[in-house]
Amino acid sequence: MDLLLRDVRPLGAAALDLLVRAGRIAALGPRLAAVPGVPQEQGGGALLLPGLVEAHTHLDKTNWGLPWYRNEVGPRLEDRIANERRWRAETGHDAGAQSLRLARAFLAQGTTRLRTHVDIDTDAGLRHLHAVLATRETLRELMEIQVVAFPQSGLLARPGTAELLDEALKLGADVLGGLDPQAIDGDAVASLDLLFGLAARHGKPLDIHLHESGEEGARTLDAILDRTETLGMQGRVAISHCFCLGDVAPARRAALLERMARLRMSVITTGSASRPVPPLQECVAAGVLVAAGNDGIRDTWTPYGRPDMLERAMLVGLRNNLRRDDEIALAFDAVTHAGARVCGCADYGLEVGCRADLVLVQAQNVAEAVVARPARKLVVAGGRIVARGGAQQAAHPASTNYTYP
Ligand SMILES: [Zn+2]
Structure with a gap:
């Protein structure tokens, strides 16, 4: 050393x-x-x-290093979720071996801090959590792995999930995850109340997948901002994807960003090529921290992705039309210093x-x-x-x- x-x-x-x-x-x-x-x-x-920072991936799902997965999934989000649960049950996917394999591949490409969402649902229970906690332990001296307890199949949508998340946080998950409180759970108010209650009870930060677009997403974002303010969770809430910031009217976006900056709420983007994305320069100018991540890599959701955060920075740069060196530096910041601040990594730099x-x-x-x-x-x-x-x-x-x- x-x-x-x-x-x-x-x-x-x-x-x-x-x-x-x-x-x-x-x-x-x-x-x-x-x-x-x-x-x-x-x-x-x-x-x-x-060391590079991967702020949003799913180590437990990956097929990295395995034979090609023939993707015939979709087209809806619900189809992908159901397909994955089925595939997991049929193949006996080894989340322990696979998460370790992908984490090592990240490390070899210079990623030393990584936040991974881990599926927790009433089918898989806490199996993936234990598998990824084992990977975290194996690599502890080399890599900071943050584990997000993530209700991939919904929270209200599948009764019993909240109890599993509660148990996951007791067992050592670092962050509580959420998923589309309106679009998946069908009741943003009840879903967020439950989620924020769990986070408060365990004193854990939140990282919520928000795919909801346009005004539906903006309304959910308002509800998340309200609870962040009321419960004193400033600086403890990150929104992954946050596609709605990419397709609401400019004045609405500016107002949301102003409030996010005030409540120190951050955004984690993949720079998705297929969805509207939070405009990086506008977020940064408003004072909102932006980190970047791959999301899933070579899994049943997507055939794409590589454990290379310089490549992810390039994709974020392309998606945001960053050309000048000082603009590209923003994409680099998202996979280094800003990424580390969003994830609350200590002793970074x-x-x-x-x-x-x-x-x-x-x-x-x-x-x-x-x-x-x-x-x-x-x-x-x-x-x-x-x-x-x-x-x-x-x-x-x-x-x-x-x-x-
Ligand atoms: Zn994700």
Whole structure:
């Protein structure tokens, strides 16, 4: 967990050396003195990035590394939900092995902090939760994995789900998830009251999937804002997708963003190519933090996605028509510093005292790194070298010490 990294350019600044001691950044400066017993790595003038942040994925669902899944699903959201439950039951999908496989692939591409929503419903119960908690435990020293207890099949829609979420939070889920309180649950008021009540009882933050579009979504967003304000949950609520911000009238959007900024409510976007998306520059200008994530990767929902947050930043950039370097920097921020703030990650960044999560790429600057998505020359997680040239190194622990209760 000690390392002296020579000749690297933090976010494109002048070259310097970086010393890691006990897994943290201990010093930054030109020509640092060698420390006896501390191994050295030559950066060769490469661009140094902080560990990347995936703010929204579903590790438990993925088919990553498995034979191709033939997708004949849809077209409605409800079809995809029902299909997944059926597929899970029929195939005996191993959420433990698959979540670990995908988390490792993320790590090899430089992601060191990751928020994953885990399916909890009355069919699967807490099986996926235990599987992903085991993955979290296995990678604990290398990767911060935040587990969201997520009612993928609805909350009110399937009685018994609230009790399972309650149990999931007791067992160690970090965040409480929600899903389309109006469109799926059919009663935004009752659904949100139940959800906020659970979050308050456990003192956990909320991260709500909101696919509802237009005015329907905006009304739900109003209801979420009301409860955030009344219950004092400022800075503790994130809205994933939030498509309605992409297709309500500009004045309505401005009013919603003003209130979101005041209540420190953040947005997590995929930069979806197929739906209206929250306009990144407008959100940031209004003072709303925006993080980015893949959502599902190669699962029964989508054939797309790769565990590469530079690629996700590029897709967010394309979707938001970001061309200037200072605009592309906003997409990069969504997968680094802003992403870390949205997820409440501690000790994040390239300053002395931060956890030594470091990514080296061959690029001139941040904009080129986002656009070119170069191979990760070196990935350091918690002070340990975990990947070289995109390939995993031995520092990846092989098995879990998580015990199922
Ligand atoms: Zn999702």
